[in-house]
Amino acid sequence: SAGGSWRRPACGCGVVVSALPTVVQAGHQELPARTNGSVPTTPALAxxxxxxxxxxxxxxxxxxxxxxxxxxxxxxxxxxxxxxxxxxxxxxxxxxxxxxxxGESCYSPPDAFKVIIPVQNNYMYARMKKSLPELYAFTICMWLKSKALAGLGTPFSYSVPSQANEIVLLEWGTNPLELLINDKVAQLPLSLKDKAWHHVCVAWTTRDGKWSAYQDGEQRGAGENLASWHAIKPQGVIILGQEQDTLGGRFDATQAFVGELAQFSVWDHMLAPAEILGLANCTSHLQGNVIQWDDQAVEVFGGASKGGFAACEEGRKA
Missing domain, CATH: 1.20.5 (Single alpha-helices involved in coiled-coils or other helix-helix interfaces)
Structure with missing residues (x-):
């Protein structure tokens, strides 16, 4: 050129300038070339x-x-x-x-209970789970309180397959109280219809058929020739409150007992009068050696129930 001076081409700046961003990008790749909303920043990440x-x-x-x-x-x-x-x-x-x-309902000792039969019918009763062995003598004692309007009914009955009336205590209608053994009958001069508690015992021996009956510890009657030389048959059914016409059943409402029963016990011999008196006045606690009064040994049926009973207190209130 004239004067020997050098001039930068007009387009050179554009080339140099345009190349700089490329160099920066190439030499510093860890830095973003630009920032916008598409990439989160450190505060956003935090x-x-x-x-x-x-x-x-x-x-x-x-x-x-x-x-x-x-x-x-x-x-x-x-x-x-x-x-x-x-x-x-x-x-x-x-x-x-x-x-x-x-003095009702629950009871602690196994014998401190009574059976309650509130209505006279042919389906309320109690049954002893245990039966009798063969017997040549017996004493049967119990406490009872009748609520019957007429006869006492049947406090207990013992039936065997060949004889429905093996042992029965029965007062039916206007008839006197009777003890039946092998369907033979002895009339008992007992009075039990005053709606009060009474202690009752009947004793018998096959020898000459001798028998005796006690009310509240006192002997009220005695006799003999009641089923003489008969042996009480074993393995029968004891029912409290109903008279059995067949083994364990076929009850008659007119012969049913209504009231309360307790302390039903059986011995295999005739108790002495002094022993029976002790039971009646509660100075003795003699237990039956054949049948004892025990809650687990007595079942109730048909609406009959169990309640608490203290013989020496409740039995002597009368």
Whole structure:
């Protein structure tokens, strides 16, 4: 050029300038060439991490709250159950106190109970689970309180397959009280229809058929030739409150006992008068050696029930 001076081409700047960003991009790849909303920044990442952590903590807190609520509900249920059990026990104790005060229902000793037959019909009765062995003598004692309007009915009956009336104590209608052995009859001069408690015993031996009858410890009648030389047959059925026309059944409502019975016991010999008196006035606790009065040995049927009975107290109220 004229004067020897050099001039930069007009387009050279554009080339150099346009190349600079490329160099910067090539030499510093770790830096973003530009920033916009499509790529999260460090503060945004921190916020996301914090948000995630808070969500996790909230989930943990919620889980803990639910666990505590379940534990609280379980504890409340346990307390409610405990309270229910305590109230039930208290009610039971209160009922026991009431029963002891009135002498009814529950009874502690196995023999401190009575059988209650409230209505005269042909389906209320008690049955002894135990039977009799073969007997050549016996004494049968019991406490009873009749509520019958007419005859006493049948306090007890013992039936065997070949003889429905093996042993029966019966007062039917206007007839006198009778003791039947092998369907043979002896009339007993006892008076038991005053609706009061009475202690009753009947004793018998096959030798000459001798018998005796006691009311409240006193002998009221005696005789002989009642089924003489007969042996009481074993393995029969003892029913309290009904007369058996067949083994264990076919009862007649007109012959049923209505009232209360207790302390039914059987011995295999004739008790002495002093022993019977001791039973009646409660100075003796002699137990039957064949049949003992025990709660587990007596079943009730048809609406008959059991209640508490203290012979020396309730029996002597009369």
């Amino acid at each position: 916020r996301d991490a914090l948000h995630t952590k808070m969500e996790q903590l909230e989930e943990q807190l919620l889980s803990k709250i639910l666990t505590l609520q379940k534990e609280r509900q379980a504890a409340n249920t346990d307390r409610s159950q405990q309270q229910h059990d305590i109230e039930k026990e208290l009610n039971s104790l209160q009922n026991r106190v009431t029963e002891l005060e009135h």
